[in-house]
Amino acid sequence: MANRAKDAAARGCNRNARLKALYGKLEELDLAPYWAVQNAREDHEEDGQVLKGRRAQPFIWKYADIEPLLYEAAELITMDDSERRSIVLVNPGMAPVRATVSTLYTAYRLNDPREIMPPHRHSINAVRIGLTGTQNFTGVEGEPITFGPGDLVLTPADAWHNHGNHGDDFAVNVSVLDLPLSEVLNAASFEHDYREEEDGKLVSRCQQSARYSDDYSHKAYGYGGLKPRFLDHKRGTGWHSPMYVYRWSRTRELLESYRDHDGSPWDAIQVEYTNPVTGRTVYPTMTFFGQLLRPGERTLPQQQNASQVVFPFHGSGHSIIGGKRFDWEPFDAVAAPGGEWYEHVNGSNSEDAILFVVSDEPTLKTLGFYRRQGKTKSGEIVALD
Numbered sequence: 001m002a003n004r005a006k007d008a009a010a011r012g013c014n015r016n017a018r019l020k021a022l023y024g025k026l027e028e029l030d031l032a033p034y035w036a037v038q039n040a041r042e043d044h045e046e047d048g049q050v051l052k053g054r055r056a057q058p059f060i061w062k063y064a065d066i067e068p069l070l071y072e073a074a075e076l077i078t079m080d081d082s083e084r085r086s087i088v089l090v091n092p093g094m095a096p097v098r099a100t101v102s103t104l105y106t107a108y109r110l111n112d113p114r115e116i117m118p119p120h121r122h123s124i125n126a127v128r129i130g131l132t133g134t135q136n137f138t139g140v141e142g143e144p145i146t147f148g149p150g151d152l153v154l155t156p157a158d159a160w161h162n163h164g165n166h167g168d169d170f171a172v173n174v175s176v177l178d179l180p181l182s183e184v185l186n187a188a189s190f191e192h193d194y195r196e197e198e199d200g201k202l203v204s205r206c207q208q209s210a211r212y213s214d215d216y217s218h219k220a221y222g223y224g225g226l227k228p229r230f231l232d233h234k235r236g237t238g239w240h241s242p243m244y245v246y247r248w249s250r251t252r253e254l255l256e257s258y259r260d261h262d263g264s265p266w267d268a269i270q271v272e273y274t275n276p277v278t279g280r281t282v283y284p285t286m287t288f289f290g291q292l293l294r295p296g297e298r299t300l301p302q303q304q305n306a307s308q309v310v311f312p313f314h315g316s317g318h319s320i321i322g323g324k325r326f327d328w329e330p331f332d333a334v335a336a337p338g339g340e341w342y343e344h345v346n347g348s349n350s351e352d353a354i355l356f357v358v359s360d361e362p363t364l365k366t367l368g369f370y371r372r373q374g375k376t377k378s379g380e381i382v383a384l385d
Contacts, residue, residue, distance in 0.1 A: 056101040056307060056337035057093035058321035063108075063331035070110035070172060085109065086175070089309075091335055094180075101307035101337050103181040103360040104286070109163075110172050111136070116164030118206045119194035123187055125240065125283045126177040128153045128163065129311070129356065130248075131331050133171025137164045140244045141236060142211030150248025150313055150356070152273065152288060156240040160194055160208060174333070176309060176358045178285040217243045221276040222250075233277045241275035241282040248313075255292040255354065266302045266374045266384060268293050268344070270357075281362045289357040293317065293346035297353075302384065304372035305338040306361040315353030317346045338364075341375075 026033060069087055077085045086107035089100045100106040108131075116137065130136045134148040140161045147153055155161040165171045182188040195202040196209060213219065220231055221243040227233070235242040254271050263269040269292040273282050281287040293299070293315070301320075310319065311333055318327045322340035327347075336342050338360075346353035364370035372384040 054094050054097065056091045056099070056335060058324050058326065058337060058340055058342075059091055059093075059335045060326040060328060061089050061333045063329070063333075066108050067172070067331075070108060071170070074110050074112055074170070089333055089335075091337075093337075097180065099180040100176075100309055100333070101335050101360075103178060103184075103307060103363060104309055104358060105177045105179040106309055106333060106358075107175050107177075108172065109175065110170055111163070111165035112170065113165060113168050116166075116207065117162050118192070119160045119162040119208050120190065120192045121158055121160045121194075122190045123157050124177050124179050124182050125157050125285055126155045126175055127282075127286070127288070127358075128155065128173050128175050131172045131174055133165065133167055133169060135165055135167025135169075136171045136173050137166045138162070139208045139210075142208055143216050143244055144208075144210050144212075144214045145217070145245045146214065147245060148248075150251070152246040152248070154241060154244045154282065156236050156283070159236045162208060172331075174311065174331075176286070178283070178360070178363075181285060181360070181363065217245045218247065224276070227277060239284055241273075241277075243276050246273055246288075251290040252354070255290055259292070259294065265300045265377075267291065268297055268299055283362065284366060285360065285363050287359050287362050289355075289359070291344075291355040291357055293344060293353040293355070295351060296346060296349045298345045299343045300375055300377065301341045301343045302372065302374035303339070303341045304361075304370070304384075306359050306364050306370060306372075307338040308336040308357055308359045310334040310336060310344075311356045311358075313354045313356050315346060315348055315351050317344065317348070317353045319344045 023033065066087060073085055073087065086109040088098050089106040090098055091100055094102070098105060119139070128138055130147045130149045130151045132149065136147045138145050138147065138153045138155065138161055140153070140155055141159045145153055146166055179188060194205055194208070196205050220228055233242050251271065255269055258269045261269065271290050273288040274280060275282055312328045312330050314330060316329045318325050319334055319336070319342060321334070321336050321342040326334055328334055344355065361370060373381055374384045375381055
C-alpha cells in the first residue's frame, strides 16, 4: 500500500515537472495552452483561458479634472510643437492601449482663439461634439462648419478635414473615433499632405477651399422626409451620412416634444441620429443618441454587449454600471462597457438631465453579435430589441 502511494506521488511530481516544462516550451514559441488541468470541470477553465484579454471597466472621467489640464496644455504645447493638442480618455482596464471602451477612442480638445489646423484625413470614422464656445470650426471636404455646444460634426473615413476656432475666446470640444476597432482590423492609416488642383497641377495647401456653403448640410437634409433629387448624395466614401453636421437645437427640440410620452422604461426618451438618405445609422461602426431623463426619472436596468460612452450635457445624476455608482455632471464622460448591467438616474426632482450617448452597436449588429436584455420592475429578465 505504501509503495503504491509512493509511485502515485512520484508520477504526480513527474507530471507537474513535465507540465511546467511544456508550458515553458509553449511560451518560448509564442503558443498558449487551451485545456483544464483540474479534475473539477464545471468551472470551464478552458473558456476562462480564452477570455482573459483586456476588458474595459466602468469608469468616469470628470470634466472638472480635465478642463484645467486642457488650459495648461494650451500654454505649454503650441502649434509649432504639434498640430494636435488633445487629452485622451484611457480606460484603466485597457491601458496602455489608448481606448475609452473596447472599440471607441475619446479625446477632449481646447482650441486657442483664431487657431486653425492644417487638413488631414484618416481611415477612421470620427465625430466632434461642441462643449464650450460658439465658434468651433471643422472643415469637411470643402464644407466649412462652425458649431457650438452639443452640435455633432462628422469627419468620415477618408474625408479631408481640419479643425480650429474662429472665435476670439477659447473653445472646447470632444472627439470620438472608432480608432481601436480600426487598429484591431489593421485598417488604421493617416495622411497629411493635402493638395488641391491649381492650373492643372496639384499644389499643397494648408487650408481647404470652400466648395459648399456653410449651411449646406441643413439646407440639403434639414427637412425630415424630404430629399432634394437634384443633389448628389454620395459624399466621400458613401458609407456614412452625407449630412456632416447635426445641430443640437433640433435634437433638444425633438426630445422636448416627447416630454409627455411614456417613453421606454429602459431608455426614457431617446432619439437616434440617422443618415437622412437611408435611415440607417450615421456610421456603420458607431451610432449616436440624445437621451432625456425627466425630473426624478430612473431607467430600469439593462445589459447589452454594445459598449457606450455617455456624456451628460445638462443636469446632474448618476449611473449604476456593473454594480458601481458614478455621479455625473455636464461634460463628464462615463464608460459603460458591453456586458455590464447599467441604469441612469436623474438626481433632480425639478430639472431635466440630458445625455449624449455614443455606441458601437452598429458594428455588433452587422456582425450578428448584438444582444440586449433588460429587467422588468418585478426583476424578470426579458429580451430587448
